[in-house]
Amino acid sequence: MRIGELSKRTDAPVRMLRYYEEQGLIHSERLANGYRDYEDYTVDRVRQIRGLLDVGLPTRIIKQILPCLNSPRTIHMPYVTPDMIATLEDERDRMAEKIECLTKNHRAINDYLDAVSHEVRTVPAAGDSARPAGQP
Amino acid sequence: MRIGELSKRTDAPVRMLRYYEEQGLIHSERLANGYRDYEDYTVDRVRQIRGLLDVGLPTRIIKQILPCLNSPRTIHMPYVTPDMIATLEDERDRMAEKIECLTKNHRAINDYLDAVSHEVRTVPAAGDSARPAGQP
DNA sequence: TCAAAGGGTGACATCAATGTGAAGGTCAAA
DNA sequence: TTTGACCTTCACATTGATGTCACCCTTTGA
Numbered sequence: 060m061r062i063g064e065l066s067k068r069t070d071a072p073v074r075m076l077r078y079y080e081e082q083g084l085i086h087s088e089r090l091a092n093g094y095r096d097y098e099d100y101t102v103d104r105v106r107q108i109r110g111l112l113d114v115g116l117p118t119r120i121i122k123q124i125l126p127c128l129n130s131p132r133t134i135h136m137p138y139v140t141p142d143m144i145a146t147l148e149d150e151r152d153r154m155a156e157k158i159e160c161l162t163k164n165h166r167a168i169n170d171y172l173d174a175v176s177h178e179v180r181t182v183p184a185a186g187d188s189a190r191p192a193g194q195p
Numbered sequence: 196m197r198i199g200e201l202s203k204r205t206d207a208p209v210r211m212l213r214y215y216e217e218q219g220l221i222h223s224e225r226l227a228n229g230y231r232d233y234e235d236y237t238v239d240r241v242r243q244i245r246g247l248l249d250v251g252l253p254t255r256i257i258k259q260i261l262p263c264l265n266s267p268r269t270i271h272m273p274y275v276t277p278d279m280i281a282t283l284e285d286e287r288d289r290m291a292e293k294i295e296c297l298t299k300n301h302r303a304i305n306d307y308l309d310a311v312s313h314e315v316r317t318v319p320a321a322g323d324s325a326r327p328a329g330q331p
Numbered sequence: 332t333c334a335a336a337g338g339g340t341g342a343c344a345t346c347a348a349t350g351t352g353a354a355g356g357t358c359a360a361a
Numbered sequence: 362t363t364t365g366a367c368c369t370t371c372a373c374a375t376t377g378a379t380g381t382c383a384c385c386c387t388t389t390g391a
Binding site for chain 2: 107110124139147167169
């Protein structure tokens with residue numbers, strides 16, 4: 060597929076697809092006329108990339124991580140250097156920390172929203188309802 | 196405490212502490228000489244901020260979220276607008292997505308590392324061990 | 332009293348992820 | 362054949378989180 064379709068299917072700006080390619084995160088063949096031509100699986104790959112970016116990983120890391128997550132492993136096994144492994148272990152641990160942080164705060168927000176919705180159901184007809192906006 | 200100590204205790208560059216203050220994420224009193232003076236709880240606050248930043252949330256959002264997570268709730272309850280609630284709900288959902296993304300990829304990396312360590316224990320004395328670096 | 336350490340503000344630099352626009356090629360449909 | 366949609370590369374702008382430097386003030390200890 061060409062870049063426009065990929066963009067539509069992944070909801071990523073065309074500009075970004077070219078950028079990801081420049082960063083070595085995705086790959087394209089070229090048609091006779093020079094247009095980029097993507098394989099179908101690129102759609103999933105781009106979605107994954109966007110997810111990882113959104114979650115705070117830089118392209119530099121994503122580039123290292125990706126090949127270990129998508130491709131048939133047997134292909135990549137033999138190429139893995141101790142260095143790579145160390146990087147992956149590091150990143151895995153950092154991800155664990157992030158998950159913990161997110162989970163904690165997610166729960167906190169949830170609790171807060173719960174409490175608020177309680178309040179809303181409990182207090183509404185009460186006294187000082189005179190503060191519509193956020194300015195104290 | 197003054198900014199230097201806060202910096203040491205949170206491992207955040209002084210520069211960043213001033214930046215967080217500028218963004219309204221933390222607050223300081225001023226000593227007679229103009230030096231910033233932080234309350235003790237700021238240490239935790241800064242740690243939380245750094246965690247959230249690391250996890251991909253922008254200061255803009257953190258600023259909205261923070262007051263709901265730290266302070267005694269009763270103080271903040273009455274000020275909550277439907278707008279705020281909507282923002283929080285949105286952000287909560289986005290965090291859930293992020294957690295899912297991270298969890299999935301974390302597991303994948305883990306599986307991969309498992310598999311690799313297996314290989315390492317199984318294949319080492321095998322054939323084509325001639326590719327030390329990462330260049331195909 | 333002078334130096335060093337720590338603070339303050341302000342401004343400019345950087346890096347990564349994006350936006351945006353210019354200038355030009357390809358192709359299909361009117 | 363011309364128009365419009367889609368593609369190319371190149372380049373400059375922007376935004377957010379940082380780094381860094383310049384210049385000045387305060388406190389403390391030799």
